[in-house]
Amino acid sequence: QPLPADVWRAEPSAKIPEQPAAPAVPRGPNFIERAISGARNWLFGGNTVLRVGVVLLFLGLAFLLRYATEGMVVPIELRYAGVAGCALALLGLGWWLRLRNSNYGLMLQGTGIAVLYLTVFAAMRLHPLLDPGAALGLLVAVTVFSAILAITQDALGLACAAALGGFAAPILTSTGAGNHVALFSYFALLNAGILAIAWFKAWRLLNLIGFVGTFGIGFAWGMRSYTPELLWSTEPFLILFFLMYLGIGLLFARRKLLEMRDAPDDDSRGALLRWSAAKGDYVDGSMLFGPPLVGFGLQFALVQHLEFAAAFSALALGIIYMGLARLLSGGRALLLAETCLALGVIFASLA
Structure with a gap:
């Protein structure tokens, strides 16, 4: 006997069980909330x-x-x-x-x-x-x-x-x-102390304080007081601070790598990349990406009145990071070398 046509249709009184909704993922605190929480914990702890x-x-x-x-x-x-x-x-x-x-x-x-x-x-x-x-x-x-x-x-x-x-x-x-020369000379001294400490200690928080303090106050001064006539008394300090924090980021990676004793016996590229990805905390993203991005932004603001100056600045950054990638390749810092190569290609393309 053939089945009725509505055999698969639910009865009017039957209730289709509802699928339980997936639990909502709680929203994590943003950067400002984390900063306020950290300051409160420090003050009241x-x-x-x-x-x-x-x-x-x-x-x-x-x-x-x-x-x-x-x-x-x-x-x-x-x-x-x-x-x-x-x-x-x-x-x-x-x-x-x-x-x-x-x-x-x-x-x-x-x-x-x-x-x-x-x-x-x-x-x-x-x-x-x-x-x-x-x-x-x-x-x-x-x-x-x-x-x-x-x-x-x-x-x-x-x-x-x-x-x-x-x-x-x-x-x-x-x-x-x-006097901005006195101010930036003073900052150079402070950063020299942070650079000296970075040779012995991998202290990410100290490096971040120095970076934000130097470039943050420098940016505020530039917004208020910079004029094109001050280029040649300001440019050397920007280059110096960029090189200092480039060195601080590399010293951080060096110190963290020295503390790691579980490098793979297989020194092939694939094995080193897998090991580097698992040990990625030796790369401080703030010190790796902050100096070129913030530094180039400030450099563009300083030299925008000069034709092709921004392009040559980007080319110089590309050459620096490609040179670092070549220098760091072939060892435990392979992930750092790959990142430097990517930055070099980006700035060379930007030029």
């Missing part, structure tokens, strides 16, 4: 009173130096000497506490170094107490001293606190009429 006190102490000394000439009869030299004495006292106290409570000690040492940066920079910029040569020597000494302290104690926090204080000093002491 551990001894909050100490951390708030350190921040307020640094800001208070900064504004004391800025407004030191208002309503005070104490000689200006004694005021600066008093602030420098506070910085040295913080350093000494932090060094004394390093074995009893390392977190307190390192925080106090970082604050002391930041206040020293602030004092020297203010004495050079706000008042004619130090000529540029003497200020340069003192800043070099502070930079070297902070790098030695950070490496000796294996203290990323100390290095980051000193770097943050160093980059905050010109902002807090700014009067709006500063």
Whole structure:
């Protein structure tokens, strides 16, 4: 007997079971939320009173130096000497506490170094107490001293606190009429310290602080004060900072590779690429892609009034990265070499 025509049709009263909906994937925090969360965790994790006190102490000394000439009869030299004495006292106290409570000690040492940066920079910029040569020597000494302290104690926090204080000093002491050559020379010293630390330590956070501080403040200065007449006093610093952070990214990869002991016995290209992909954290994307992209953007803004200058700049970047790819090929840094080759091709094509 043939089946009825509507045998596959559901009964009117029958309910077709619904498929369970896939659970919604929660949205992860964005960059701003992660930054706010990290700052909140740092501030309220551990001894909050100490951390708030350190921040307020640094800001208070900064504004004391800025407004030191208002309503005070104490000689200006004694005021600066008093602030420098506070910085040295913080350093000494932090060094004394390093074995009893390392977190307190390192925080106090970082604050002391930041206040020293602030004092020297203010004495050079706000008042004619130090000529540029003497200020340069003192800043070099502070930079070297902070790098030695950070490496000796294996203290990323100390290095980051000193770097943050160093980059905050010109902002807090700014009067709006500063010399950009002095500002960028000061940044070159700070970055020289970060470059020296990168030889010994693979500290991604410190490298990122230096990169954002240097190029961020440089971009802000360019938006406000740059004119084509300042090209030849600005261009050398942009090239120097690009080369510094190119070197810092390569040193980061070198240090991370030195820490890896499980390289494959098979040195073929395929095996090395698979191993490199699994160990990709030795490549710091911020330091690899940030300097060429941000640097070329700033370079274009500097030379856009010159015919073909941007094209030659892109060609130079392409040659640099192709040369790096050739230099790094054939070893454990094969993934880094492939990335440099891709950047070289992109900039050569852009030229």
